[in-house]
Amino acid sequence: MRILVTDGMDKAAMETLRGQGHEIIEQFYEPDQLGAALREFDCAVIRSATKIRAQQIQEAKGSRLKLLIRAGVGVDNIDVEAAQAAGIQVKNTPRASSRAVAELAMAHMFSCARNISIAGHTMREGKWEKKAYSKGFELCGKTLGVLGYGRIGQTIGAMAQALGMQVLAYDIYQVDSLECPTMHYVPMDEVLAKADIITLHTPAIEGKPFINAETIAKMKDGVVFINTSRGNNVDEAALLDALNSGKVRAAGLDVYATEPTPCPELLAHPHVSCTPHIGAGTVEAQARIGEEIVSIISSFQV
Ligand code: MLT
DSSP, rough: EEEEEEEEEOHHHHHHHHHTOOOOEEEOHHHHHHHHHHTTTTTEEEEESSOOOOOHHHTTTTTTTEEEESSSSSOTTTTTTHHHHHEEEEOOOOTHHHHHHHHHHHHHHHHHHHHHHHHHHHHHHOOOOTTTOOOOOOOOTTTTESSSOOHHHHHHHHHHTTOOOEEEEOOSSSOOOSSSTOEEEEEEHHHHOOOOOEEEEEEEEEOSSSBBBHHHHTTTTTTTEEEEEEEBBBBBBHHHHHHTTTSSEEESSOTTTTTTOOHHHHHOOEEEEEEESSSOSSHHHHHHHHHHHHHHTOOOOO
16 A cells, blocks of 8 residues: 555554555645645545545545544544545544543643642742642542543543542443443533533534533532543633633643644643643554554455
8 A cells, every 4th residue: 555644653553564565655734735645645644733624535536545544533633424425434543542641631630739730830930839839639539520431531530540539420322331340420410510620531522612611610619620632622711711710720731622723821821731632642552553553454445
């Protein structure tokens, strides 16, 4: 196969594919050039920076392109319906990054609980604000609300239980969780009302963001909010208002409505711990993603 890799990929996986006789080209294309470029490849591997919309599919339609692989969980940056209608298969790597994303969400929880982000920031400004940042809280004994209880949600549930937290989960699908056997499924409103910390692990949900002024109003006063799922699940203006009023004590954010240029007021807020969409950004997760991609390509049939 001739394979286009637009946003980087694990080196060992690329070597394996080359060893199997595939040709790999690493190149990022701007949206207006991507569709024409895709025509020259059998397969494209993308992460989140590349968006393959109906226009690019239309431009690539009828060419040798037969397979799009999203190196990650969410396929919201690919118009899957348009691709399938054009005879192009779409695959993702749903299992590889659960632990990495769950650990980042935990890191943001610790950061919010102990003011790590802002304390580090002020130290780099030459300040020693020990008193201001000595009023943290412990995660042990707190209630964690997990919205979206799939692979990532369950992994974080197990981590939270190991820390002595109580876990309340909401999902439209209810499964027996092997990762976190003693958590409880409850209605979403109960998660909102009872959780001290709420973490979001749903896919991108179309339409009005489901974390908005109304759902935030149902949360406990002083709740901590973590989002490592998708930025468009959250009404960022409502979140900013809630941070300013103290309704939300702190937020840990890895994803934003407008990537790669997030709302500057959110990033600058002293009670926001932020990272630039690096949930899957561990060496281990990228190696596992690479292995999944090799396996998808090896078993691919037109
Ligand atoms: C995912 O959907 O798995 C992540 O957003 C991957 C990424 O970092 O692009």
